[in-house]
Amino acid sequence: MQGWTGKILDINLSNGGIEIVPLDMEMARLFLGGRGLGARLLWDLVGPEVEPLSPENVLIFTTGPITATGSQTSNRFNVSSKSPLTDTILHANSGGWWGMQLKRTGYDALIVRGKAKKPVVIEITPEGVALKDADHLWGKGVFETTEALGQSRNKRNVLCIGPAGENLVRIAAIMNDKERALARGGPGAVMGSKNLKAIVVEGQEKNKPADQDQFKFLLYETGKLLKASPLTSQALPEFGTAVVMNVINEIGALPTRNFQQSQFEDADKISGEAITDNILVKNQACWACPITCTRITKTKSDKEGEGPEFESAWAFGAQCGIDDLDTITEANYLCNDMGLDTISMGNTIGCAMELAEKGLIDDDLSFGQADKLLDLIRDTAYRRGIGGDMAEGSYRMAKKYGAPGLSMSVKKLEMPAYDPRGMQGQGLVFATGNRGACHETGNMLGPEVLALPRLIDRFATQGKAGIVSVHQDSAAVIDSLVYCKFTNLAVAEEFFARTLTAVTGELFTADDLMMVGERVWTLERLYNRREGFTKEDDTLPDRLLNEPVSGGPSEGFTVKLAPMLEEYYAFRGWDKNGVPKPEKLKELSLEFTIEVAYD
């Protein structure tokens, strides 16, 4: 089969060992690449006995079969590991150029094990693979490190950590191409724990589709659909991802002041429209992407960079009660330079603000204090003062001060910018998320708000489980190919299947792909079960289950989780305890997990 190089690069930092091992092609067919292949490899490599920040944990960087083909958005890649924030499976993916370049080096995946004695950089070029001294880079920010290692868009691409990763901050991101992030779950801390500062890739190999004519036809048809969709051809290029800020706020689902309200009175000041009107310099695209949703912005103090995305603008904005777009934007730049997950950072600051306002921590912090934002981020990256608590993530911080319920997280992962009391299906997505509260693994924004594929009642619960499951499986397969989910706003799974068929020369239908998605989702579920997670972890913060929204279009609603969860387990073929039944595991070719499911 074409599409895969058939090679995995396996590096052990403890002894400097560098090996090239063959990719099991049956595994590739079942899990494709990206998130799916990462989960499958992780299953074998990292068991429950491994501490996330120990040398025994691994980082697995994976591309997919369509990566670097030139198919629209075929630039993305994935990292898999065990999370130091959640102790669950960790997967995160990112765009830009680095993923495409890793594929061009001739590897489908890169496994990094062990711990280097002192800081190192991995360099993968046509000349070979080398481990290089990084003493001179340790302590430096992401921007300086990226420049120092010779980042060059289409030729040489840099992935690295900043001070947050070095200091083992549990919400630290890995950054690539300067300002793209593998953010959620703390992969930056895992990289820091290995004394690995950066990975540089330079490649020359091409990923040529098996059926060139059909591939070209699909490029043309996909391009037509992306142009025809107002979301991908107008809304995202014009306003970026924050185009949904006002939309979410209007329906009463924009979490505000640590989810105490679900509408922010100043949402328009931090919206996509405000970004375009006030700070946008130009928009930019990742490799092979016609959507161009990235914002290049400049603040009044002449600072320039990427962002903010919707989630970041919300996290430092509505979540913290802050409406100062310049400060929010600079907070985003600073997180990029420190190597921090903006969602977890902003959400944790909001949590600290509520803890302080309630007198649970001895600090004069309160909602709306824009002037404190940048210091709080630096203090977190360097673990100084209250930043030392925030570096542990919102759950551990809130628990330390006796109020874990004030952490707006699931499985310790901070929630993104949707109040599920106004989007019931989103509540089920968050509660069942394998990596915790996450909108990237089955976002219900489509059906519950944007009418994609059709508008459904956002307050209803009956029938939601099926739609949530389909969206979770779809997200898992998109993350395994690896595509950008924004293509899915205009292009259905059948296009992905036909493109995969054209690339590999082997027939894949849309339903074959959906089964891959279900397989990946179920394997992740079993990974977490092996780590000790149970149905009790499929829940939401008490606030969302028991405190009705106090005003606006979602007034009076809580999340009615129990009936949705029951329907969800039944739909997925799991038992009442949320454990996949043996026949389901056999159907999904996951027989090797049966022992874990029924130990």
Added chain:
Amino acid sequence: MIDQRLYEEFRDIGRDIFVTGLTSSHGGNMSVRVGDKIIIKRRGAQFGRLKPSDFVETKFQGKDSGITRASTELIVHRAIYEKTSALAIIHAHPRTAITLSLSRDEIIPIDNEGSYLLRKIPVVTVELASGSKEMAEVVSEALRGYKIIMQRGHGCFSIGQTLEEAYHWVSALEEVSDIILEHKLMGEEMIEYRKHSESYAKW
């Protein structure tokens, strides 16, 4: 039990299917999947006059007493849910599409909207054309690659995440078929306006 919101969706779409001529008064059927159950129109209920009591809840897999009242095509619906990621199914009898299916192995839209939405609708042939195992096998297999298919001389099966989505494909199929038929009756040569249109046959 069917809740009020879901009942209203069935009722409204059922009425629209009947009044737009996509099926006869009692023909066709539709269902949704809820958890590990299927809610399906009962056998013989009128599409245009559906009441809450016209729906049957039955298991997704295995047998139960629900099958005594469920639509004749329940076996096909079950097979489709088993083999595809469908959450809703509509089976209707759109007359122009049925007419075209009598002489074609596939219906390829010539209008812009139909090309965008459907690209190609395959036509399958089944000897025992109602509620048979063979029909369940052939139809569900065909729907693994397409969101709507025609059974020659019988009708269409359409799938979606919601009933509304499945209805959209049925409605679009009949529009596509009307345009093909009317253009053929007009007898004039078509001026091709779609780049790569020859590739739709390979879809």
